[in-house]
Amino acid sequence: MMGESPHTTASPQGSLPNGRGEGLGPAVTYHEPPVLRYFRLLWDHRWLMVGGSLLPALLLALILYLWPARYTATVSYERPLAESEYDVLLRRFHSQENWSKMVARLQERGLTRFVRRWEQAQMRQSFEKLIRFDVSPMYPTRFQTTDPCTSEKISAFRARLLSVRVFGRSEQEAAGVAAVATDNIESILPLYDVRHYLGETLAKFRDDAARIETDRFKLSVDLQKEKAKLEKLKALEDTPGETASGGTVLQFNVEAQPSAYPAWAMAPKGTGPRGMSGSKAEAYSFYEFLPLPYQIRAVQAKIIDLQETLANNAEKYNFYLQAMDLDRRLLAKIEENLVPYYTAQQYLSFLGEQLLACKDPVLGDHLRSYIRKTENLIQLNIRAGAQPLVYPVAKNIFRNSALALILLLMITGLVAVVLEHRQEQRRQSLAQAGPTARPGAATMGMAD
Numbered sequence: 439m440m441g442e443s444p445h446t447t448a449s450p451q452g453s454l455p456n457g458r459g460e461g462l463g464p465a466v467t468y469h470e471p472p473v474l475r476y477f478r479l480l481w482d483h484r485w486l487m488v489g490g491s492l493l494p495a496l497l498l499a500l501i502l503y504l505w506p507a508r509y510t511a512t513v514s515y516e517r518p519l520a521e522s523e524y525d526v527l528l529r530r531f532h533s534q535e536n537w538s539k540m541v542a543r544l545q546e547r548g549l550t551r552f553v554r555r556w557e558q559a560q561m562r563q564s565f566e567k568l569i570r571f572d573v574s575p576m577y578p579t580r581f582q583t584t585d586p587c588t589s590e591k592i593s594a595f596r597a598r599l600l601s602v603r604v605f606g607r608s609e610q611e612a613a614g615v616a617a618v619a620t621d622n623i624e625s626i627l628p629l630y631d632v633r634h635y636l637g638e639t640l641a642k643f644r645d646d647a648a649r650i651e652t653d654r655f656k657l658s659v660d661l662q663k664e665k666a667k668l669e670k671l672k673a674l675e676d677t678p679g680e681t682a683s684g685g686t687v688l689q690f691n692v693e694a695q696p697s698a699y700p701a702w703a704m705a706p707k708g709t710g711p712r713g714m715s716g717s718k719a720e721a722y723s724f725y726e727f728l729p730l731p732y733q734i735r736a737v738q739a740k741i742i743d744l745q746e747t748l749a750n751n752a753e754k755y756n757f758y759l760q761a762m763d764l765d766r767r768l769l770a771k772i773e774e775n776l777v778p779y780y781t782a783q784q785y786l787s788f789l790g791e792q793l794l795a796c797k798d799p800v801l802g803d804h805l806r807s808y809i810r811k812t813e814n815l816i817q818l819n820i821r822a823g824a825q826p827l828v829y830p831v832a833k834n835i836f837r838n839s840a841l842a843l844i845l846l847l848m849i850t851g852l853v854a855v856v857l858e859h860r861q862e863q864r865r866q867s868l869a870q871a872g873p874t875a876r877p878g879a880a881t882m883g884m885a886d
Contacts, residue, residue, distance in 0.1 A: 479855065480851065482858075483858075490849070491846035492846075494842065508830065509608060510828070511604045511827065512827050513620050516598065517599075517600050517818050518597070519597045531571075532565060539626060543621070543779075544615065549618075551611070552568070568605055569602065569619060570603045571601070571602055572601045602620065604619055617826075623819055625783065628816045629772055629782055631815045635811060636768060640765050646758055654748070657748050661741065661745065664740050671737060672734065757800055757801070757804075764801065764805065768789070768808075785812070789809050790809070
């Protein structure tokens with residue numbers, strides 16, 4: 439009717455019509471606290487919260503409960519390791535030739551499923567999910583420092599315990615893989631240490647031989663010089679009237695410290711030749727003044743010393759050549775057996791055969807010393823316990839499910855806020871439209 443007030447839109451506290459003539463639900467009450475508004479929002483979307491967070495968390499707990507258990511076998515070695523040595527150990531263990539040896543052993547034990555998983559991990563570079571190496575205590579973090587003492591301490595730090603953890607899908611698989619891995623560490627990897635030691639020994643022998651070759655020319659020249667000096671001194675001694683009893687004294691103008699010569703070879707301090715005194719006498723205080731017979735004996739003694747030095751160096755040089763030849767043969771034996779399966783115990787047996795065949799006692803001593811060093815390198819890789827400890831890996835069902843529930847609650851809460859915001863925007867747009875939202879309503883009111 440004309441006297442009636444026209445239809446108005448609903449207030450923000452009321453219900454607003456939608457396009458189908460249905461309400462959009464209760465409007466937001468703006469005067470209530472934000473916390474109550476948030477909890478009311480969660481209650482309005484309770485089915486979204488339950489379906490989007492609680493049910494997936496329960497499903498995850500069920501999956502973890504039904505998932506097959508994983509087992510781990512742990513082996514420990516009491517071995518001091520620097521950080522660089524630890525990195526070299528990992529590189530050697532994960533090398534292609536070492537992995538080929540492990541594959542053969544694993545297949546012999548029927549662990550082909552682990553071999554396939556290892557090949558997949560090798561492509562992804564994720565070895566720690568199957569075999570993990572840990573050291574204790576952990577190496578300090580490398581950081582840029584200008585303090586030389588701190589840098590030296592970091593470089594000198596050594597871990598005292600090496601642990602190897604093997605993960606398998608059953609107790610038998612974990613124990614079998616652990617047996618292959620420990621056998622590889624204790625029997626195969628020491629060959630790399632032996633090879634490194636042989637390389638260092640060869641380099642030392644080459645340096646010593648080169649030093650002898652360098653000194654040989656100088657010693658030979660000095661020997662010829664002393665021989666020529668001896669001949670001239672003898673000729674001087676045979677000169678008529680110039681005998682030792684005549685008091686002939688030879689002066690060698692070579693300055694020296696007092697400790698370089700015995701007391702009988704020194705002139706009295708403060709006196710020089712022909713009664714010099716003062717500053718000039720001080721200059722002659724440490725000069726050589728020896729009688730002629732003593733000079734001849736001194737030159738003869740020096741000649742003997744040079745001859746013995748040359749002979750000793752020649753003997754050492756021959757030994758170095760023989761030792762280098764032996765070490766080259768031993769190194770070649772290791773190099774040719776790095777790819778096939780070859781253990782440190784087999785190498786020790788080969789060294790024993792070489793020792794029995796060695797006839798030179800000096801070279802035999804060198805070979806015995808090398809065998810002892812090889813045994814020490816092998817002893818470094820002796821495990822702390824006889825058998826590895828095998829136990830199941832904890833699934834942590836409650837912790838993982840709780841974390842998943844919290845994360846999903848945050849996500850579904852955010853989704854609920856977004857949905858509520860969109861509904862609020864729609865309510866406001868309908869409220870601002872007013873009578874124009876329904877054109878027929880105004881026409882009917884005018885007709886009445």
